[in-house]
Amino acid sequence: MKDVRAVSELVEPAKTTRRGFYAAAIYGLWGIMTAALGLPALMYLIVPPRLRRQSDWVDAGDISQLEEGNPVEMTFRRNRVDGWKVTSEKSTAWVVKLQNNRVVAYAPQCTHLGCAYHWDQEKDEFICPCHNSVFSMEGKVLEGPAPRPLDRFQSRIEGSQLMLGPLRQAEPAA
Amino acid sequence: MKNRLVALGDWIDSRTGLPSGIRNFLYEEIPASSGWHQVFGSVALFLFLVQAFTGALLAFNYAPTPGEAYNSLRYILTEVTGGRLMRGLHHWGASMMIVVVVLHMVQVFLYGAYKKPRETTWGVGVVLLLLTLAYGLTGYLLPWDNRAYWGTVVTTKIAATAPLAGPYLTRLLGGEGAIGVVTFARFFGLHVLMLPPLTTLLIGVHVFLVRKHGVAPAPGDELLPKKKFHPDQVFKDTVAVFAAFAVLFTMSLAVRVPLEQLADPTDTSYIPRPEWYFLFLFQMLKFFAGPLEVVGAVILPSLAVLALILVPFLDRGQMVKVTRRTVAASFVALAILGWTGLTAAAVISTPKEAAEVAVDYSAPTDWMQLSPEEMAGVAYFRQENCASCHAVGGEGGSNIGPDLALAAIRRDAAWLIKHFKSPSGMRPGTSMPPIQLNDAQLNALAAFLLKLNPDNATALRHAPEFAVQGALVYQRGACGDCHKLNRGGIELGPSLNGLAKRRSRSWVEEHFTDPPKYSRGSFMPAYHFSRKDLDNITSYLFAAPE
Numbered sequence: 114m115k116d117v118r119a120v121s122e123l124v125e126p127a128k129t130t131r132r133g134f135y136a137a138a139i140y141g142l143w144g145i146m147t148a149a150l151g152l153p154a155l156m157y158l159i160v161p162p163r164l165r166r167q168s169d170w171v172d173a174g175d176i177s178q179l180e181e182g183n184p185v186e187m188t189f190r191r192n193r194v195d196g197w198k199v200t201s202e203k204s205t206a207w208v209v210k211l212q213n214n215r216v217v218a219y220a221p222q223c224t225h226l227g228c229a230y231h232w233d234q235e236k237d238e239f240i241c242p243c244h245n246s247v248f249s250m251e252g253k254v255l256e257g258p259a260p261r262p263l264d265r266f267q268s269r270i271e272g273s274q275l276m277l278g279p280l281r282q283a284e285p286a287a
Numbered sequence: 288m289k290n291r292l293v294a295l296g297d298w299i300d301s302r303t304g305l306p307s308g309i310r311n312f313l314y315e316e317i318p319a320s321s322g323w324h325q326v327f328g329s330v331a332l333f334l335f336l337v338q339a340f341t342g343a344l345l346a347f348n349y350a351p352t353p354g355e356a357y358n359s360l361r362y363i364l365t366e367v368t369g370g371r372l373m374r375g376l377h378h379w380g381a382s383m384m385i386v387v388v389v390l391h392m393v394q395v396f397l398y399g400a401y402k403k404p405r406e407t408t409w410g411v412g413v414v415l416l417l418l419t420l421a422y423g424l425t426g427y428l429l430p431w432d433n434r435a436y437w438g439t440v441v442t443t444k445i446a447a448t449a450p451l452a453g454p455y456l457t458r459l460l461g462g463e464g465a466i467g468v469v470t471f472a473r474f475f476g477l478h479v480l481m482l483p484p485l486t487t488l489l490i491g492v493h494v495f496l497v498r499k500h501g502v503a504p505a506p507g508d509e510l511l512p513k514k515k516f517h518p519d520q521v522f523k524d525t526v527a528v529f530a531a532f533a534v535l536f537t538m539s540l541a542v543r544v545p546l547e548q549l550a551d552p553t554d555t556s557y558i559p560r561p562e563w564y565f566l567f568l569f570q571m572l573k574f575f576a577g578p579l580e581v582v583g584a585v586i587l588p589s590l591a592v593l594a595l596i597l598v599p600f601l602d603r604g605q606m607v608k609v610t611r612r613t614v615a616a617s618f619v620a621l622a623i624l625g626w627t628g629l630t631a632a633a634v635i636s637t638p639k640e641a642a643e644v645a646v647d648y649s650a651p652t653d654w655m656q657l658s659p660e661e662m663a664g665v666a667y668f669r670q671e672n673c674a675s676c677h678a679v680g681g682e683g684g685s686n687i688g689p690d691l692a693l694a695a696i697r698r699d700a701a702w703l704i705k706h707f708k709s710p711s712g713m714r715p716g717t718s719m720p721p722i723q724l725n726d727a728q729l730n731a732l733a734a735f736l737l738k739l740n741p742d743n744a745t746a747l748r749h750a751p752e753f754a755v756q757g758a759l760v761y762q763r764g765a766c767g768d769c770h771k772l773n774r775g776g777i778e779l780g781p782s783l784n785g786l787a788k789r790r791s792r793s794w795v796e797e798h799f800t801d802p803p804k805y806s807r808g809s810f811m812p813a814y815h816f817s818r819k820d821l822d823n824i825t826s827y828l829f830a831a832p833e
Contacts, residue, residue: 135518142529149536150337150376153369154344160368190711192721197350197362199720201711 162196170269170278173206176216177273182250184209184232184239186221187275206266206277207232207239209250216270219252219263220280239263252283313517318504320511321520324398325502326527327391332490333528334384337535338422339483341377349429351475353468354675356431357549364546375539381423383535385564388419396598397615399606400503406599408496411489413595418486423562425478428471436550437559439466439474445572449585465552506606549672560637567629570636654750655832657738658775659767662758662827664735665750667728676719680744688719691736692744703733731762757827760820769811772831780811785833795825 171191179185184207191204206218219239223230228243238255239248246257253262267278300306348367350359363370392412395401401409428439443462447453461469514520551557561569568588575583594601602615609616657665668674676687698706702713707729710719724732761767767776772783786795794805799821802811816824 132518135522139518139522139525142525146529146532149532150340153372154340157344157367157369157373158347162362162366162368190709192709196348197355197358197366199723201709201721 170276171204173208173218173275173277175273176208176210176270176275179208179210179216181210181212181214182237184250186232187218189277191277207263208275211251216268216275217252218266218268218275218277220266222264223259224254224261224263224283225257225259313515313521315498315516316513317502317516317520318508318511319514320505320508321502321514323523323527324394325520326524327387327394328497329524330527330531331384331387331391332494334380334387334531334535335486335490337532338377338380338384341373341380342479342483344373345377346479351429351471353431353471353550354672356429356471357546357672360430360546371543372539375542375544376535378544379535379538379542381426382562382564383531384419385423387531388416392416393619395503397612397619398503398505398609399602399612399615401599402503402606403599403603405496405500405503408493408500409599410596411493411496413592415486415489415493416595417592418482418489420564422478422482423564425474425482427562428466428474429478430546431471431550432547433550433554433557434547434559436466436552437554437557438561439470441559441561443470445584448581450581503606506608548669549675551674553674558638560633563630566633567626570629570633654754655830656773657735657750657758658773659758659761660731660775661735661738662750662755663728663762664731664733666755666759667724667732668735669755671722671724671732679739680741688717692739692741698737700730700733700737703736704729707732727762753823753826754830756820757823757825760816760824761827764814764824772828780809783828784831786831787829788833792825792829795828796821 171189173189174187176187186205187208188203188205190201192199192201205221207221208216208218210216221229223241223243223246225241225244225246228241230239230241230246230248232238233240237250239250239252241247241257241259244258246259247255248259248263249255251262252265254260262283264280264282266280269276269278296306345363348359348363348370350356360374363374395409395412424442427442428435439462443457443460443466446456446460446462449456457463459473461467461471461473463469560566571587572580572583575581654662654665673691678690678692680692681690704726706713707722707724709721710717722729722732761772766772766783769779770776770781770783771778790798798805799814799816801813802809
């Protein structure tokens with residue numbers, strides 16, 4: 114049996130290598146083309162676009178009336194780069210004056226699943242109604258499923274105006 | 288392990304029939320004479336798949352409404368990773384598909400492969416050619432730049448001249464009145480929703496018919512032993528597909544597809560030209576004037592298509608060797624000659640983008656009175672597409688925002704600049720997006736708007752592009768810090784009004800590169816502009832009144 118195959122290979126060695134070459138070339142060329150189209154396509158879809166402009170600092174409002182330990186939800190407009198558009202939209206931030214006169218601005222979404230939380234005047238806590246996450250005035254998670262403290266805006270004070278910059282994600286609690 | 292794989296293969300085959308179907312397809316018997324001349328069909332199919340793929344990807348970042356379409360395409364080109372490549376592939380792929388489909392037809396024609404029993408295969412092929420052209424026609428509008436807009440104006444007007452069907456065709460294309468949102472939606476719908484499934488269906492029928500009748504043999508070939516499609520012919524097809532792909536990919540990387548300025552229905556200077564493969568039709572139209580126009584625009588092309596479909600019924604002779612088909616060969620030669628001649632004539636007659644700009648003094652020239660800063664404001668006005676929402680002096684705009692010739696005059700520069708930066712801060716509830724320009728640029732825009740009134744609003748439309756671009760170069764080079772032009776700037780150096788009378792164009796151009804060499808004692812710094820900037824600023828300075 115083995116001998117028979119050897120003989121047939123001896124008779125047509127050129128034909129078998131030719132067939133092998135064809136198959137290799139077919140797979141190789143289609144492979145190259147698939148890669149040349151597929152890789153850029155993948156990058157096109159998942160690499161974030163080059164940002165031509167960063168979101169600016171915005172004036173969130175006057176904080177001269179802000180009382181220590183009494184968080185206020187401030188409303189302001191900010192520009193958001195949204196694909197090919199820049200939209201001016203209404204935004205809010207929870208602003209608190211802490212004990213050492215530091216002013217902190219929290220993003221208005223719970224760090225769990227993004228629900229809007231509110232300040233409970235009686236308990237002195239931020240409470241998220243969705244899954245009962247509770248945060249302290251300093252933004253720390255007191256109860257519930259929230260994985261990390263409240264996210265803060267970068268902020269600075271110019272005169273009596275509070276200026277807000279980009280959002281900074283808080284580190285998850287250890 | 289191997290046994291398991293075989294078992295898995297058998298299982299899949301028994302449940303789906305897919306592997307044996309593919310095998311059946313690959314090991315189709317083809318005539319002994321098959322070879323390199325029969326690769327074009329596969330290449331055309333491959334290019335169609337590339338178009339479908341890149342088209343779908345483009346749609347992921349594209350907003351199909353006028354204005355938005357332009358902005359989103361600009362976003363694809365300038366910000367999305369690989370966006371320029373995707374658009375390049377789609378653009379050049381379209382051209383390439385036309386070339387390959389025509390080559391495929393010429394091959395079939397020359398070899399007489401349309402003859403009995405393959406008349407329907409040929410007929411479906413002709414319809415596929417028409418569909419390919421329809422993609423070109425409808426896709427042309429989708430960037431919504433000036434080229435797209437004006438090209439489509441002409442297309443819909445031609446469709447309107449069709450006898451009897453004209454008005455209905457126009458309504459179908461949404462081209463009644465002016466090109467607008469309806470036209471755009473119709474073209475988009477045709478291009479991405481209607482044509483692709485239709486093409487897929489017809490390609491299926493086409494391939495089915497090829498399988499049913501078998502690949503056409505050469506005469507005298509019928510009795511020779513057949514060979515298999517795989518691997519010999521598959522290899523040849525693959526090499527051809529790869530060559531086409533290599534050319535397409537290189538072109539997409541190397542040749543930039545331009546995006547012109549946003550479609551401007553008030554632009555009276557734009558000269559529309561169709562895509563290169565339609566140039567012969569465009570040129571032919573020039574031979575038919577007045578009432579005969581319909582002959583060149585509709586009747587002749589329709590007859591040509593009809594003749595193409597009827598070819599197998601007109602030529603019913605026995606199949607003969609390609610070398611003996613002198614009539615067919617001379618017919619193809621004539622067609623190539625005619626096409627090349629008409630296309631060449633069209634290319635030659637296309638006015639070059641003039642480097643030496645002739646200023647049209649017969650048109651309103653109020654733009655010449657604008658200071659360089661105001662003129663640069665015109666540039667930002669156009670760049671930011673203000674006219675897509677605002678009318679100016681009752682012209683253009685969709686009246687989303689107020690007429691700027693009436694509104695801006697009641698404000699001061701400080702208010703305008705604050706408003707540009709944060710529209711809703713100054714006018715709560717406005718839908719105007721903030722303008723992302725730096726302070727100097729916003730100053731220029733405000734300066735121009737303050738100058739606007741219903742009487743001089745036309746300056747905006749008449750200011751030629753070279754002057755607007757020239758003013759931008761003027762601003763960037765801070766020329767106004769030392770020169771006066773149209774009352775703007777400080778007069779340390781000579782006033783630039785009337786420069787055209789004092790100096791030659793070449794003197795001015797060379798002077799930029801080495802001022803002290805040409806004007807003794809000059810402390811003007813040297814400027815090394817790009818060729819285009821140099822043309823624009825020189826033309827701009829030369830157009831200034833004395």
